[in-house]
Amino acid sequence: YNAQMPMAQQPQPVYAPQPGYAPQPAYAQQPQQGYPQAPQAPQGY
Secondary structure (H helix, E strand, O other): OOOHHHHHHOHHHHHOHHHHHOHHHHHHHHHHHHHHHHHHHHHHO
């Protein structure tokens, strides 16, 4: 009972901030880098 309680409570708070914080900055950098590359190709042509 003591091993299951701390184990289940630890992954919940640690997993919530990790996955939520990683997709936010990774998603903002992916679309930003892909957007400037597309307009740069047609503009140089």
